[in-house]
Amino acid sequence: MSSIEVRQLEYFLAVHDHGGVTRAAKALHLSQPSLSQAIRSLERQLRTDLFLRVGRGLVLSPAGQALVGPARQVVRSLERAQAAVTRVRELHAGQVSIAAGAGLVADPLAPWLGRFRRKYPDTVVRVEESESDDGVAELVRSGDCDLGLTAGSIVCDELEQLLVSEQHVVLVAPPGTPRAAGPVPLEHLAGVPMIAGDRRGQAWTDVERAMAARGVAADVVVEVARTASTIPLVLAGVGSTFLTLRLAIEAQARGAVVQEIAPAQVRRLRLLRRPGDRSVGVSALSDVIHADARRWVAALQEEQDRGLGLVAAGAAVDARIRDARAARSAAA
Template sequence: MNSIEVRQLEYFLAVHDHGGVTRAAKALHLSQPSLSQAIRSLERQLRTELFLRVGRGLVLSPAGQALVGPARQVVRSVERAQTAVLRVRELHAGQISVAAGAGLVADPLAPWLACFRRKYPDTVVRVEESESDDGVAELVRSGDCDLGLTAGSIICDELEQLLVSEQHVVLVSPPGTPRSVGPVPLERLAGVPMIAGDRRGQAWTDVERAMAARGAGATVVVEVARTSSTIPLVLAGVGSTFLTLRLAIEAQARGAVVQEITPAQVRRLRLLRRPGDRSIGVSAFTNVIHADAKRWVTALQQQQDLGLGLVAAGAVVDARIRDARTAATSRQARLAS
C-alpha cells in the first residue's frame, strides 16, 4: 500500500466536518470532482469505503469512523511541526551562540544582547567567553558558535571580519581624585596604583604598550579576572583602572572620577562569521549590532559637535538611552495590564 499523504487526510476530515463533498470543496477552494477523486484515491489505498451514501448525503462507514481520530492526530502533529519551524525561522524561538573575547561581554555585548532580546524575546542566546581573539575565531570556525566578537583583527582566511564599532578607553579613578585640566597624559600615571581587569585582554594590553612607549610602566596592585569587577575596587579607593567609555559612565554614576587619556586609546570591534552564513539568527543579530553601534557612535559624535568632551557626551547619550528604555518598559507594562 502506498503511503498516505497528510493532504489526503485533510480532505477526508473536511468532507466529514462539512457534511459532504460540495461544502468541503468550497471550504478547501477545490473543485468538487477533484475532491471526490482524492477521496476515492484514499479509499483505494486503504482498500475500504470511508463514506456511505444515505439519501443525498454521506455518512462515515465503520472504517471511516475508525480513521477520524488518528487522522486528526496526524494533521495536528504536522501543523505543530510547521509552526515550530516557522517560529525558529522568524526567530520567535530557537538559539544563537556568540563567542566573545575577554572583557567584551560587559561592554559592548551586554547592551547589544539587550537590544536583541527586546526584539526577539523567545530566542535563547548562548555566550562563550574566550581569553584570546584566536580562541574566539576557533569557536566560530569549528561551528561551536555562530558569531564571534573580538577587539582586534585576526589572521584567519576561513572567516569574514566585519568592523562594527569602536570603543574609547578612559581612566577611572576613586571618588575624590583631583581632575586634570584636559586629558590625562599616560606618562603621568607612572606610579599610580592601578587595578587590572582581565590583564590579558586587548584593552589592557594596548594601554600598557602605550604607557611603555612613553617611558611609563603601569603599577598594578590588584588583578581581577573580569573587567567589570574593577568598578567596586575603584569605588572603594583601591586604585584606578582603564575602562571602555560605557562602563566608565556607569562607574561615574556611582561616584568614580572618569577622565580622558592622551594619547587616546580606541579599540576596534570586529564581528566574525563563517563565509556564506546568512542564516536568520546570524543576520538578525548582525543587524541589531550594526544598528545599536551606529546609534551610539552617531549620538556621541552629535554631542561632541555641540562642544561636550568625550566623557560628558557619553554620559548624556547613556542617560537618554536609559530614559528611552524605561519609557518603553513602562509602555509595555501598561499594554500588558
C-alpha cells in the same frame, strides 16, 4: 466581481512563463484540466480573455499583458510577507551563540544582547568567552559558535570580519581624585596605583604597551579576572583603572572620576562569522548588533558636535538611553 485569489495569479503567471498550460501544469504538479479550469475561472471573474490561441500555443491578450506586472507584484509581496513571518517564527524557541573576547561581554555585548532579547524574547543566546581573539576565531571557525566578537583583526581567511564599532578607553579614578584640565598623559600615571581587570585582555594590553612606549609602567596593585570587578575596587579607593567608555560612565554615576587619556586609546570591534552563514538567528543577531552600534556611535558624535567632550558626551547618550528605556517600561 468576486475577489481574485493569489493562487489564481500564480497559475496565470505560470502559464505565461512556461508558454502553455501543459508545461505549466507539470511545473505546478497539477493536472492539465485543473489548471485550464482555474485560468477560465480567472477570465470569467475579470470578464475578459487573458490568452489567445495561436497555432498550438498561447499568447497573452492585451488584457493578459496588462495583468502580468501587477500579478507579479502581488505574488512577490506575499512571498516577502511569508518570508518575514517565517524569520520571526523560526526565532521562537531557537538558539544563537556568540563567542566574545576577554572583557567584551560587559561592554559592548551586554547592551546589544539586551536589545536582541527585547526584540526576540523567546530566543536563547549562548555566550562563550575566550581569552584571545584567536580563541574566538577558532570557536566560530569550528562551528562551536555562530558569531564572534573581537577587539582587533585576526588572521583567518576562513571567516568574514565585519567592522561594527569602536570603543574608547578612558581612565577611571577613585572618588575625590583631582580632575585634570584635559586628557591625562599616560606618562603622568607613573606610580599611580592601578587595578588591572582581565590583564590579558586587549584593552589592558594596548594601554600598557602605550605606557611602555613613553617609558613608564603601570603600577598594578590588584589584578582581577573580570573587568567589571574593578569598579567596586575603584569606588573603594584601592586605585585607578582603565575602562571602556560605556563601563566608565556607569562608574562615574556611582562617584568615580572619569577622564580621557593621551594619546587616545581606541579599539576596533569586529564581528566574525562563517562565509555564507545566513541562518535566521545569525542574521537577526548581526542586524541588531550593527544597528545598535551605529546608533551609539551616531548619538555620541551628535553630542560631541554640540561641544561636549568625550566623557560628557558618553554620559549624555547614556542618559538618553535610560530615559528611553524608562519611557518604554512606563508605556508597557
